[in-house]
Amino acid sequence: MIRASIAALALALTATSSLSAQEWVIDSEASEVIAETRSFGQAVTAEFSEYSAEISFDPDDLENASISARVSTGSGTVANREYQSALVSRDGLNPDEHAEAVFVSDEVVATGEGYEARGTLTIKGESRDAVLPFTVEISDGRAVAQGSLEIVRADFGVGSSSWAEVAPSVTVRLHIEADAG
Numbered sequence: 001m002i003r004a005s006i007a008a009l010a011l012a013l014t015a016t017s018s019l020s021a022q023e024w025v026i027d028s029e030a031s032e033v034i035a036e037t038r039s040f041g042q043a044v045t046a047e048f049s050e051y052s053a054e055i056s057f058d059p060d061d062l063e064n065a066s067i068s069a070r071v072s073t074g075s076g077t078v079a080n081r082e083y084q085s086a087l088v089s090r091d092g093l094n095p096d097e098h099a100e101a102v103f104v105s106d107e108v109v110a111t112g113e114g115y116e117a118r119g120t121l122t123i124k125g126e127s128r129d130a131v132l133p134f135t136v137e138i139s140d141g142r143a144v145a146q147g148s149l150e151i152v153r154a155d156f157g158v159g160s161s162s163w164a165e166v167a168p169s170v171t172v173r174l175h176i177e178a179d180a181g
Contacts, residue, residue, distance in 0.1 A: 021056040021064040023181035024143055030177040033071065037153075038167040044083055050075035055178065057108065057143075059115075059136075065108035067117055071101045091160040098124045103132075117147075123156035134174070141180040148173045 033048045050072035057065045074095030078084045086092050093101070105119035114135035121130035134147030149172045153159045159166060 021058045021061050021066075024055040024057060024178040025181045026051075026053060026055075027177045027179060032173075032175045034173050035076070035170050036173065037170045039083065040165045044078060044080070044166075046076045046078045046083075046087055048072070048076045057136075059110070059138075062108050062110060062115075065105070067103065067105040067108065067119070069103045073098055073101055073123075086163070091163065092158060094124055103130065121151075123151075124158065126156045128155050132174075143176075143178045143180075145176040145178075146174065147176075 028049075028051075033051055035046045035048070037044050048071050051070060053067060053069035055067050055069075057067070072095070073093040074088060076087050076093065078087055088095055090097075101121070101123045103117075103119060103121050105117045107118050109116050109118065111133065114133065117132045117134065119130060120127050122128075130149065130151075132147050132149045134145050136143055136145040138144075151170050151172060152168060153163075153166070153170060154168065
């Protein structure tokens with residue numbers, strides 16, 4: 001669920017152009033959407049392989065920037081078989097009933113460190129305001145963005161009483177590479 005958020009936010013990080021909002025196409029082979037948490041004191045990482053986004057971004061025209069990103073909740077994988085089962089269970093991301101996590105930006109703003117994509121993140125049918133800080137470098141029609149977002153699992157109904165040893169938050173990390181469309 002967090003990974004889906006990450007994927008959506010990561011997609012928001014990947015765009016820029018010159019005169020008007022530029023459309024960007026994600027290079028899935030070079031990009032990565034992961035979610036990290038802790039369980040029983042050990043690091044647990046999930047990677048999401050299926051995501052898409054419609055990104056329009058120009059650092060000189062942030063007023064017209066927009067990001068709409070989707071992550072397939074069933075595409076998340078964890079190396080540990082038990083954690084993998086929990087991730088896609090009814091208490092986890094529940095891809096049978098909630099196939100996608102979605103992020104839609106309301107605005108993209110410049111900050112002292114880069115940018116923030118501000119909008120709504122929806123996971124398992126629960127929508128919450130979300131802010132994704134990110135940096136982006138653009139060169140020769142290629143954008144490379146990095147960002148991370150901390151998500152509280154309970155806000156989206158992820159986990160149950162049996163998840164007591166799992167950290168309450170998940171950090172979604174994005175590395176997105178995209179080409180001008």
